[in-house]
Amino acid sequence: MKIVIIGSGNVAYHLAKAFSQKNIPVTQIFGRNELALKEISEEFKIPFSTSEIAHADLYLISVNDDSVETISAKILNENALVAHTSGSLPKEILQGNYRKASFYPLQTFSKSKELQYEEIPFFVEAENAEDLEVLRNLASQISKKVTISDYEKRKYIHLTAVFACNFVNHLFARAKEISDSQNIPFDYFLPLIDETVQKIHEIEPKSAQTGPAVRNDQRVLQLHEALIKDEEHLKIYKTINESIKKMYEL
Amino acid sequence: MKIVIIGSGNVAYHLAKAFSQKNIPVTQIFGRNELALKEISEEFKIPFSTSEIAHADLYLISVNDDSVETISAKILNENALVAHTSGSLPKEILQGNYRKASFYPLQTFSKSKELQYEEIPFFVEAENAEDLEVLRNLASQISKKVTISDYEKRKYIHLTAVFACNFVNHLFARAKEISDSQNIPFDYFLPLIDETVQKIHEIEPKSAQTGPAVRNDQRVLQLHEALIKDEEHLKIYKTINESIKKMYEL
Numbered sequence: 001m002k003i004v005i006i007g008s009g010n011v012a013y014h015l016a017k018a019f020s021q022k023n024i025p026v027t028q029i030f031g032r033n034e035l036a037l038k039e040i041s042e043e044f045k046i047p048f049s050t051s052e053i054a055h056a057d058l059y060l061i062s063v064n065d066d067s068v069e070t071i072s073a074k075i076l077n078e079n080a081l082v083a084h085t086s087g088s089l090p091k092e093i094l095q096g097n098y099r100k101a102s103f104y105p106l107q108t109f110s111k112s113k114e115l116q117y118e119e120i121p122f123f124v125e126a127e128n129a130e131d132l133e134v135l136r137n138l139a140s141q142i143s144k145k146v147t148i149s150d151y152e153k154r155k156y157i158h159l160t161a162v163f164a165c166n167f168v169n170h171l172f173a174r175a176k177e178i179s180d181s182q183n184i185p186f187d188y189f190l191p192l193i194d195e196t197v198q199k200i201h202e203i204e205p206k207s208a209q210t211g212p213a214v215r216n217d218q219r220v221l222q223l224h225e226a227l228i229k230d231e232e233h234l235k236i237y238k239t240i241n242e243s244i245k246k247m248y249e250l
Numbered sequence: 251m252k253i254v255i256i257g258s259g260n261v262a263y264h265l266a267k268a269f270s271q272k273n274i275p276v277t278q279i280f281g282r283n284e285l286a287l288k289e290i291s292e293e294f295k296i297p298f299s300t301s302e303i304a305h306a307d308l309y310l311i312s313v314n315d316d317s318v319e320t321i322s323a324k325i326l327n328e329n330a331l332v333a334h335t336s337g338s339l340p341k342e343i344l345q346g347n348y349r350k351a352s353f354y355p356l357q358t359f360s361k362s363k364e365l366q367y368e369e370i371p372f373f374v375e376a377e378n379a380e381d382l383e384v385l386r387n388l389a390s391q392i393s394k395k396v397t398i399s400d401y402e403k404r405k406y407i408h409l410t411a412v413f414a415c416n417f418v419n420h421l422f423a424r425a426k427e428i429s430d431s432q433n434i435p436f437d438y439f440l441p442l443i444d445e446t447v448q449k450i451h452e453i454e455p456k457s458a459q460t461g462p463a464v465r466n467d468q469r470v471l472q473l474h475e476a477l478i479k480d481e482e483h484l485k486i487y488k489t490i491n492e493s494i495k496k497m498y499e500l
Contacts, residue, residue, distance in 0.1 A: 065467065088462070088470045106438060108445050108460060113452075115445070121438040145438065156432040159474050163483075164425035164439050165446040166461030167490045168418050173455040173497065175414035182406040188356060188371040188395065189414050190451060195358050195365070196415040197447050201440060202363075205423035210358060211416025212338070217315065220338045224409050232493045233413075239489040240417045243482045247423065 001134070002027045004054050005046075006071060007062035008036035010109035011085050015062060018117040018142045020044040028054035031063070056080060058134070060103055061094075069093050081131050083124075087158035090151040091125060101126040103135055104154060105143075108165060117142045123149035123157060174233060206247065213244035251384070252277045254304050255296075256321060257312035258286035260359035261335050265312060268367040268392045270294040278304035281313070306330060308384070310353055311344075319343050331381050333374075337408035340401040341375060351376040353385055354404060355393075358415060367392045373399035373407060424483060456497070463494035 003024070005012050008031040019026050029048045031037050037048040053059075059075055061068055061084040068084050073095040075082055082094050083101035091100040102125040107115065122139035124146065126132040132148060139146040149157065172193070176186045199208045212220035221241065228234045244250075253274070255262050258281040269276050279298045281287050287298040303309075309325055311318055311334040318334050323345040325332055332344050333351035341350040352375040357365065372389035374396065376382040382398060389396040399407065422443070426436045449458045462470035471491065478484045494500075 065465075065470070088473065107442050108449070110449065113445070113448070116441070119441045121441070147434075147438075153432050153434070155473065155477055156428055157434060157438075158470075159477055160425045160429040160434070160439060161442060162461050162474065163421050163428065163486070165442050166459070166463070166494075167421050167486070168443070169446055169450070169455055169459055169461075170490055170494050170497070171413050171417050171421070172450050173459065174493065175410045176455055178406055178413065179410040182403050184397075184403070184407060184410070186455075188397075188407075189410060191366070191369045191371070192357050192411060192415055193418070193447055193450075195363070196419055197443055198363070199358070199360065200419070200422050200443075205419050205426055205436075209416070209419055209423065211412050211419075213416070215315075220315070220408075223338065223405065224412065227405055227409055232496050235489055236413070236417070236493055239485055240420055243424065243486055244416075244420050246482050247420070 001058060002056040003058045004056040005029045005060050005062060007031050008033045008040060010111055011062040013040055013111050014109050014115060015060060016040050016044045016046060022141050024141060027056050060085060065089055069095055072096055083135060087154055099127050099131055101131055101135055118144045121145040123147050123154055125150050174236060213241040214248055216250045251308060252306040253308045254306040255279045255310050255312060257281050258283045258290060260361055261312040263290055263361050264359050264365060265310060266290050266294045266296060272391050274391060277306050310335060315339055319345055322346055333385060337404055349377050349381055351381055351385055356407060368394045371395040373397050373404055375400050424486060463491040464498055466500045
């Protein structure tokens with residue numbers, strides 16, 4: 001099976017790397033950013049092009065959500081299977097007379113970070129059973145955790161990830177504003193953060209909840225509200241505490 | 251120096267363990283819960299009592315915030331130094347004619363979890379320089395990260411921890427409700443969560459932000475709002491996204 005990867009960002013880079021580690025040949029890596037393509041090409045010995053998409057059996061589109069539709073229209077091979085790697089787009093966003101699919105790795109990717117690919121969940125979707133099997137087999141060569149998932153389900157997977165990762169990161173950013181205001185290095189909080197995450201590997205997050213809201217500790221809750229100077233911090237403080245109280249029926 | 255630990259919960263357990271590992275003798279562990287005291291006593295060879303507090307130079311009170319005041323009144327030794335381990339109480343909460351102090355380890359403790367004590371930040375406060383030195387020395391035998399911190403500063407440390415840990419855990423709990431609703435194992439999100447936290451060991455959380463809000467991706471934001479059925483989820487979704495937009499001036 002001839003595979004072309006379209007895109008040169010973090011996801012494209014890690015797909016190329018994962019395939020390379022498993023000796024799965026990639027025919028070409030195609031995109032606009034010549035510098036980024038060249039780097040991937042050299043590191044994993046994959047031909048690249050910025051002008052002409054090679055003929056292949058499977059095209060994997062790993063570009064920004066906004067660009068998937070446009071770039072998908074450039075694939076003119078009607079015998080191909082084309083999959084995008086976005087969590088929040090339906091396969092029908094793809095514009096062409098080919099078989100459409102989705103090949104979604106649930107992870108946040110940075111080029112510089114080593115990842116354990118076998119632990120990354122892949123969610124695959126296709127128009128027919130045969131294509132589904134092709135994608136499932138491919139993903140299974142990289143990862144132990146491959147699931148068939150239609151767009152309805154994938155939307156919720158993405159929403160869960162927004163809560164558990166994007167929003168969590170934002171809380172770190174807001175927390176750092178508070179520690180910065182007192183000249184306390186944010187690094188001091190990393191062991192506590194690591195431990196908070198370690199805990200949910202072993203127990204349900206609902207059972208692991210600590211802090212003033214779940215104790216319904218009015219003294220500390222009022223103390224904190226008086227301490228908080230930033231309007232956005234206060235909104236978050238009140239919203240999350242209310243949500244904690246609702247969850248535990250306090 | 252004779253040390254007595256008061257309390258038999260998670261913090262008391264880990265203080266006893268940390269002292270034991272560094273061969274710092276503890277004269278007694280005192281509390282109400284005989285079973286818990288017995289376990290600590292047997293594991294670390296420390297005498298325990300539920301009836302009479304032993305004479306000591308330093309008393310470390312590691313009980314629930316609500317109980318600190320009451321139990322502190324039982325220490326009648328006027329020559330002693332008494333410190334509590336709470337992040338959110340002033341040292342003046344202690345009721346007695348002794349020298350008052352605070353000895354605050356910034357970590358979330360479970361008995362069953364091994365911890366690297368040397369990485370746990372300790373914040374110490376006392377009435378005079380000599381006591382401060384005693385506590386700083388003691389903490390330094392356990393940890394590499396010991397800081398002098400008055401109550402004003404400690405309040406903000408605790409508030410930061412609430413955002414970075416208690417609130418983060420609640421987001422995990424809410425995220426799990428979403429994945430549960432689709433029968434997707436929450437375990438699938440753990441590699442992504444781990445990676446999200448790993449990232450902030452290397453780059454500022456503000457620079458690490460991803461997701462639809464920071465991209466100002468109206469399509470996905472609207473899609474998600476339509477997907478969310480739970481009122482509390484929706485409040486969190488809107489509040490955090492608003493806060494992200496404010497932070498990046500979108």
